[in-house]
Amino acid sequence: MNWRTLLESVPRMAATEAVGYCMSALSQVGVPAMSKTDYFFPMFRSMPTPEAVELAKKILSKIEEAEGKEIEDLDTKMANRYICELGTANDELIERVEGLSRERGAELIRRLHSEQ
Amino acid sequence: MNHKRIYYSCCTMLAYFICERYYGKHHYVWCTPYFDASSRMSQNNCVPTTSNPREIYWSLRKEVEAGDLHSTKVFSTRRNIQGGADAKLSAGLISAATHREILDVVLRAQLHEFKPLLLVIPGLPVCRLLRPVPVSERAAVLSEEFLIENLPRKLFDAIEL
Numbered sequence: 202m203n204w205r206t207l208l209e210s211v212p213r214m215a216a217t218e219a220v221g222y223c224m225s226a227l228s229q230v231g232v233p234a235m236s237k238t239d240y241f242f243p244m245f246r247s248m249p250t251p252e253a254v255e256l257a258k259k260i261l262s263k264i265e266e267a268e269g270k271e272i273e274d275l276d277t278k279m280a281n282r283y284i285c286e287l288g289t290a291n292d293e294l295i296e297r298v299e300g301l302s303r304e305r306g307a308e309l310i311r312r313l314h315s316e317q
Numbered sequence: 318m319n320h321k322r323i324y325y326s327c328c329t330m331l332a333y334f335i336c337e338r339y340y341g342k343h344h345y346v347w348c349t350p351y352f353d354a355s356s357r358m359s360q361n362n363c364v365p366t367t368s369n370p371r372e373i374y375w376s377l378r379k380e381v382e383a384g385d386l387h388s389t390k391v392f393s394t395r396r397n398i399q400g401g402a403d404a405k406l407s408a409g410l411i412s413a414a415t416h417r418e419i420l421d422v423v424l425r426a427q428l429h430e431f432k433p434l435l436l437v438i439p440g441l442p443v444c445r446l447l448r449p450v451p452v453s454e455r456a457a458v459l460s461e462e463f464l465i466e467n468l469p470r471k472l473f474d475a476i477e478l
Contacts, residue, residue, distance in 0.1 A: 214403040221400050224393050232367060281389045288392030295399060295420055300413075306421030310430065313334045313422070 202267060204290035207260060211252050213294055218253035220291040223260050223283075226272055230280035260287070322440030324348040324447075324463065325370040329377070329394050331430040333475060335402075335422065339415055342470035345401065347450070348438060348463050363460045370435060374478060377433040384428060391431045398423050438465075438473040 208216040225240035241249045241257070264283055265271055272280075295301075326348035336344045353371035354364035366372050380388040402419040405411045411419075440447075443465060450462040 214407065217396065217399050217403055221393075221396050224389075224396060228389060228393065233365075281387070284389040284392055285387050288389075288396060291396055291399070292424060295424060298417070298420060300417045301421050301424070302417075303421075303425065305418065306425030309418060309422045310425050310427070313331075313430070316334075 202263065202286065204260070204287055205293065207256070207263070208290055208294050211256050213298065215250055215252040215256060216294055217291055218250060219256035219260065220287045222249070222253065222257035223287055226257075226261055227264075227275075227280040227284050227287075230273060230275050231277045321350065324350055324438040324440060324443070325352045326436040326438065327370045327373040327377070327433050328436060329431045330434055331423070331426050332394065332398055333434050334430075335398055335419055337470065339402075339411060339419055340405070343467040344436075344465075344470065344473075346436060346438070346465040346468045346473075348436070348465065350440075350461055352435075352437075364462070365460060368460060368462055374433045374435055377431065378478075381428055381432050386428065388428070388431070391428065394431055395423055395426070432477070435476045435478060436473050437476060438468070442472050443468065 208220070211219070222240050229240065241254055261272055264275075268275060268279065275283075326346045328344070328346070333344070336342065347368075349364050349368055349370060351359050351362055351364055351369070353359060354362050354369045355366065355372070377388075377390050380390060385391075399420060402411070402416050402423075406413065406416040446465045446468060447463045448465070450464050
């Protein structure tokens with residue numbers, strides 16, 4: 202599925218937030234009902250933003266539509282595949298943030314290892 | 318209820334590094350008072366596997382060591398760090414330059430940067446920082462799970478098993 206268009210329909214930060222909620226929902230597939238948690242849990246006080254919640258619901262309903270079943274009825278393998286797809290689409294979106302530098306990232310990672 | 322007042326958490330090397338370098342050595346920690354809640358040596362408790370620090374540590378370690386490029390935990394961790402940086406930028410807690418550096422690091426991080434770390438947190442010094450996780454968020458209603466949003470590095474030990 203092409204997630205890029207959908208993610209690009211909102212500001213980048215809202216898209217990343219929405220992907221987080223979807224990952225949280227998808228990672229609960231196969232978890233016993235009594236252990237499931239609210240996947241819109243605000244990790245930080247400023248969240249959840251309405252834009253991100255709306256986008257997350259849209260993404261999850263697209264998955265349900267494509268698979269012909271509700272999220273909780275997906276099998277784990279399928280849910281994991283969607284987590285990877287969404288993660289990849291989110292990374293591609295972040296790659297395009299202005300001012301990012303591959304070289305700087307690589308250098309900082311090198312420093313991380315030398316400081317350990 | 319566990320009264321021994323030691324809390325355990327699991328994070329990744331990458332998240333640890335980001336907190337140390339960019340967030341003033343303050344860490345965002347989700348913890349429980351059991352290292353291995355399912356062990357018969359632990360008191361009776363309701364902490365489920367999904368929140369069990371020992372389980373989280375070893376499952377992540379196995380995925381990293383197996384070179385699993387499609388590890389969902391790695392995708393989730395990467396996104397959580399990105400989301401955390403976004404939230405801190407929006408709250409004015411970090412500069413745009415710092416935010417860009419964090420995104421750079423996370424995008425370039427390789428699988429081995431996601432190796433797990435076990436955090437051991439003595440309870441007394443952090444008693445005012447502990448916030449019970451809301452019931453709707455716990456992996457089990459009676460599970461003892463806590464959140465520390467800004468845990469100073471000097472208040473915990475970080476261990477590789």
